[in-house]
Amino acid sequence: MAPTVSPFLDPGPYSSAHTLGILQLKRDHLIPIVLSDSSSTEYAEGNVVNTRFGSFTHSSLIDKPWGTQVLASVVDTGSRGGRSKKRKREATGDGNAAQEAVIKSEEPAKAVVRATTASSGFAHLVPPTPETWTLCLPHRTQVVYTPDYSFIIQKTRLRPGDHIIEAGAGSGSFTHAVARTVFNGYPGLEQPEEEEDQQVNGTNLRKRRRRQKRHGHVYSFEYHKPRAEQLREEITSHGLDPLVTITNRDVYEDGFCLDDENAPNADVIFLDLPAPWLALKHLTRSPPPPAVVRSVASDPSTPTTEHSTSTPQPPSSTKPFCSPLNPKSTTRICTFSPCIEQVQKTVAAMRSYGWLDIEMFTLEHKRLEVRRERVGLAEEGLRGANPSPATVQEAVQRLRDVEDRAKVFHGLQKEKQEQVMRRAEAKKRGQQVPAAGEESEDKKKIKTEGLPPSKHDRLERAKKCSESRPLFKEGRLVCRTEPEIKTHTSYLVFAMLPVEWTAEDEEKARRKWG
Known part of the structure; x- marks a missing residue:
């Protein structure tokens, strides 16, 4: 199926x-x-x-x-079905089965409501997608965001059909991204093709068919058991369980090999661990010398972590060594560390175990906003403009305008007060006086004609002038960064381990090439 x-x-x-x-x-x-x-x-x-x-x-x-x-x-x-549920609870509390049956019969049938x-x-x-899932997944640990895992996938040359080891699965952001990258079909759906003999013109010709292709797979290891179980449930619900194997294991002590002989057989390794140098002793093609393992593990500069409370020991000699790496291809590794001290320890351990082309990168991903910046008092109140502080002449003129408007305002208030007093005196004498507010609009306009422009007048004037101005050509080009991009400080260490060259390979090359 x-x-x-x-x-x-x-x-x-x-x-x-x-x-x-x-x-x-x-x-x-x-x-x-x-x-x-x-x-x-x-x-x-x-x-x-x-x-x-x-x-x-x-x-x-x-x-x-x-x-x-x-x-x-x-x-x-808030109220859908609330009344019937309450009546059900009351009936259940009384223990009256007959009343429950009556209530159930009184309930209306479920109507299809749009x-x-x-x-x-x-x-x-x-x-x-892995990108959208990274932004909304339930956080159990710090996640690897899209800018980081995109660079990791490109730098390690991960491609469809590869096997990858991931240690420190956490919330599963990187797991979903690499599962999509290595996917090239589901295993078990294609029948392997074998060699067959074919006779052409009396001559037996051996026709070699293409072997079954190698399907990509992700072998993810997580030390924390509840996190490993939650990630396994998510991977199953998302339909990625044929491509991802979740293992709850302490890779510092137990390594990366599984019961299956063809697993993990990794081409790429990603270590998101507190002390990645302690796991490198398991990522070799041949058993490392005990002296090298002991020197890496007993370094006094090794920081204390939750996994390294005791000094790690070299692999037991009674158990045969098993390499989790693909013996037919170059293996590439990436370690993800937030501190430069971790990078120093990791690089020293990589050199001890024979890793080559060691590089360290750090990413700072920011989005740039390019726009034109218009500055000046002429831009006051306009959208997308940045009004600058006024000059001395502009500030003095603004103060004069404020004082002039204040004088006119107080003069109008004084005149209004005198008018009220005259109206009161005329009322006492029994004379007929005009009601308040009956002053003609022409007189009001004459009194306010000489007033300096207010802030509202200035904003309206600037708005009208902007309609005829080519604003897209004005101002200077500026670039601003957007600080809301989700990322974090990290140091990525990359290295490669070439295919092991044995004495048999050397002898075969000498026989073939002289």
Whole structure:
């Protein structure tokens, strides 16, 4: 039976029930959801995802093309079925079976109700990928983000069909990324092809067919048992279990070899460990000398970690040495360390065990925003502008305008007060006076004509002038960094271990090439 295709490998053109989907609210805010139809819940519209941008029902997310903008729905999640549940609890507490039967018979049949569209709020439904999963996965440890694992995959030359060892799986971000990279088909679906003899014109010709191809696989090791079990459940639910093997093991002591003779047979190694140099004694093609293992393990500069409370011992001589590396290809390794002291210890251990071309890189991934910066008081109140402080002349003129407006304001207030007093005196004498506010608009306009421009007037004037100005040509080009990119400080150490050249290989080469 063919395995179910993982949505991380081929999500298909449309979303479907009982599969993983990603609801993208903002660029850096994504929510993973397993879509379910209405049959798996007591509500007709299915489960509901409540966000700050509105409520989204699963029924509105199923059978939609990936990338669709989904509008929020109006769903009363607070009172749906609340009354019947309360009556059920009360009946169960009394222990009256007859009353329970009456209540159950009174319950109306489940009606198919379609959620109505809300007036605002939307989100985008995107397929699950290692990039989107890295931004929304449940964090159990610090994760390897996309800028880091993209560079690691490129630098280690990981390709489809390779086997990779990952030590320190953690939250599984790197596991999903490399599983997609090494995938070149599911194992067990292709029959191996053998050699056969074919007779042509009386001559027997041996026709050699292509052997069964090597399928890519990820061998992931995790020291913490609960994290290993949670990651195994996630990998199974995502349909990646045929490509990923999760092992709960202390690789410092027990190494990387498995019961299967063809596993791990690794081409690439990634170590995300507190002390990666303690695991290098297991990553050799032949058993290392005990003196070398002892010198690496007993170095006084080795920091104390949760795995290295005691001095590691070299592998036991009674147990035959088994190399987890692919003997037919060059093996490349990458270690992920947050401190430079860890890098120093790792590089020293790599040199002791024969690793070559050792390099160290650090990544700082930032997004640049290129725009034009317009500066000056003429840009006051305009969007995308940066008004500068005023000059001395502009500041003095601004103070004069404020004082002039204050004088006019106080003069109008004084005149208004005198008018009120005259009206009160005329009322005492019994004379008829005009009511307040009956002053003509022309008189008001004459009184305020000589006023200096206010801030509102200046903003309106700048807005009108900007309509006829080529703003895209004005200002100077500036570059600003965006600090919200998710990444962290890390030192990546890369090295390679070539194929071992034995005495038999040397003798064979001498016979062939003289």
